[in-house]
Amino acid sequence: MRVAILDDEPAELKRVEQTLRQIPNASEQPWTLHCFERGEDLLRQLRRETFDLLVLDWQLPDLSGLAILRWTREHLEAPPPAIMLTSRDAEADIVTALNSGADDYVSKPFRPNELKARVMAVLRRHGLNKAKASEVSVFNDLTFDDAELTVTRNGTPINPTEREYRLARCLFDNLARPLSREYLYERFWTHEEMVSSRPLDTHIYRLRNKLGLTADRGWQLLTIYGYGYRLESVTASNGEEEEKLA
Structure with a gap:
């Protein structure tokens, strides 16, 4: 929080x-x-x-x-x-x-x-402190298991790393909400790790590929220039791949 x-x-x-x-x-x-x-x-x-x-x-x-x-x-x-x-x-x-x-x-x-x-x-x-009734969450064809930290697509394992899993869950828990780079860094990286070159961008790239966060699968992971990222369902998207925060 x-x-x-x-x-x-x-x-x-x-x-x-x-x-x-x-x-x-x-x-x-x-x-x-x-x-x-x-x-x-x-x-x-x-x-x-x-x-x-x-x-x-x-x-x-x-x-x-x-x-x-x-x-x-x-x-x-x-x-x-x-x-x-x-x-x-x-x-x-x-x-x-x-x-x-x-x-x-x-x-x-x-x-x-x-x-x-x-x-x-x-x-x-606001749904920011809700107790989880289940450790398993389903988003379209993706199933997240919080107990095992695993993701499957239609039953096929995807096998993200633990950090990739937690970052993905954060994005899905905040669908359509812009998340700043600072917000994500504070949650998932230590200060020492942040000194290295662009670890967040690398993980976002991997998640796009591993989880198939593309329009044909129902998702868009948008880059908000100068701010951060936002994951959207295609049905709620305006169709733009990237946008600039006003």
């Missing part, structure tokens, strides 16, 4: 970060938390990176959390869920934020357990 937290008060920012860091249990992958004290800094990152959740303060000296929220709803193809966390607790403010696209509204000073519960509820509503 990749989360952006916006608050211009360092102590409050740290408190939110510490609270969210407690959510994953020991058996789960730790969340990656990115903290911002300026709205402009967060906006700059939103233009080129992917986040799974935004936690936004309203009042900042440069660009308000509400302005950030509205920008994501107007400009991002798949805006992340967002929670407003602010000292503004008037009914009119709550209504304004929710009507602007906020998924929830938490007043300061917040109670840590309540914030964690609200975060999990928002993620469940």
Whole structure:
């Protein structure tokens, strides 16, 4: 889970970060938390990176959390869920934020357990924290087995590496959603590995070939120049092989 937290008060920012860091249990992958004290800094990152959740303060000296929220709803193809966390607790403010696209509204000073519960509820509503009823998932003619980390096409094994498997599952779990290169690198590569030349591009090339992610099989793995990648079903595609992020 990749989360952006916006608050211009360092102590409050740290408190939110510490609270969210407690959510994953020991058996789960730790969340990656990115903290911002300026709205402009967060906006700059939103233009080129992917986040799974935004936690936004309203009042900042440069660009308000509400302005950030509205920008994501107007400009991002798949805006992340967002929670407003602010000292503004008037009914009119709550209504304004929710009507602007906020998924929830938490007043300061917040109670840590309540914030964690609200975060999990928002993620469940967006399908980002759903418990898997089965370890096997089927996408057209591809079958993914999460227990064995294997993929078959109509019963024929494909045998990806473990990293290729997890990268492919991430792409299929986020169908039609643009994923930034930074988002994918943080999830699947260590910092030391990222120093080597273009490991993500190499893995994307292999997945296209191994899994047959081509239009004749019902898929397009699009390159978004200057941003990252997006996997689409051909039926939902606009037919373009590549596109430029506006």
